[in-house]
Amino acid sequence: MAATTRVIVQVGHCSQSVGATQVAEALRSALSGNTGVSLIIAGCDGACFAAPQVLVINPSGDTQRHTNVSLDDIPALIEFLIPDNTAQQQHPPLVKGGSGDLASFFVPQTRLLLSRCGSIDPSSINEYIAASGYSGLNTALSQSPEDVIQTVMDAGLLGRGGAYFPAARKWQGARAANDDPRYLVVNAEEGEPGLFKDRHIMEGDPHQLLEGALIAAYATGASQTYIYINAEAHLSAQRIETAIRHAQEVDLIGD
CATH class of the missing domain: 3.40.30.10 (Glutaredoxin)
Known part of the structure; x- marks a missing residue:
């Protein structure tokens, strides 16, 4: 062709x-x-x-x-x-x-979270995979949950909501909880005034959010995940729903 x-x-x-x-x-x-x-x-x-x-x-x-x-x-x-x-x-x-x-x-930027935004089709799981998508999940699943949390700790990954709380600390707390089932909640509501940081990812690279959620769920032992999206972020919700459907079709996630 x-x-x-x-x-x-x-x-x-x-x-x-x-x-x-x-x-x-x-x-x-x-x-x-x-x-x-x-x-x-x-x-x-x-x-x-x-x-x-x-x-x-x-x-x-x-x-x-x-x-x-x-x-x-x-x-x-x-x-x-x-x-x-x-x-x-x-x-x-x-x-x-x-x-x-x-x-x-x-030029001054080193683009990480937004590196694929604007250049791939957000409705195509194949384009995401071709751009190294879900390789992080594959790596995580080859390790123990504890090792995944330690990797996140060593990386110094922080929250993006303004408080910059260490992500690994949250994951450790969830992993140590004795009660089941455990739930993972992805806060994409953008409740802070004037922030639109989550929509760019959900609209431009939604599978990246799903991959991160799957890694976090594996590390914490969560069996169900909820993604909380602002009621006015219609395009974000639409593209996340499409990504979820495509991930289900290839058995990456359940119902």
Whole structure:
């Protein structure tokens, strides 16, 4: 099968407010039937000020980043995606903006939690696995729960809610509890004022949250997990539900 050009539209709670959904639908309609281009709806990579963003990745891996894309830009973008000559297809010009515009934002960062956000299809478990997803779970299951907790302790992993409480301390307490069943609660409610840290992960890389929950459940001995999502975070809930369904289909998790 011939390699295709990947067109990634970043659609998250932030970019929806500036027309990302409409941009994605316009591109879907314009590219319908074109077998040389695959359209991917991803989450936001955190550069919300540049939304809507469209990433064009050609078969060689070169990436063109189009920022603040509007419906008015779609005809020009389509012209460069489906050009009349090969030279244009290999090096499509930018519609507006470019990777250099975001250099000051991305270059100083070492991206860990958000490393896949904005570049993979959050609805595809296969893309997550291809990007080393669930390898951490595989490693954890090869160790004892106590060793997993010690690994988390040694890593210095802290909570992200503002108090920065050591995660391993919580896991140790749950592991030491005598009562069963034990429950794992993932707090993704974002109750702190002005915080939207969890939505980027749930919208852009939902299987990462599930993988972390599975590792935590194994380490603590929890048999059931609840994910608490803000009632207004509709897109987060939708993508988490899809990820859960796909994980169930491959027997990674139960009902």
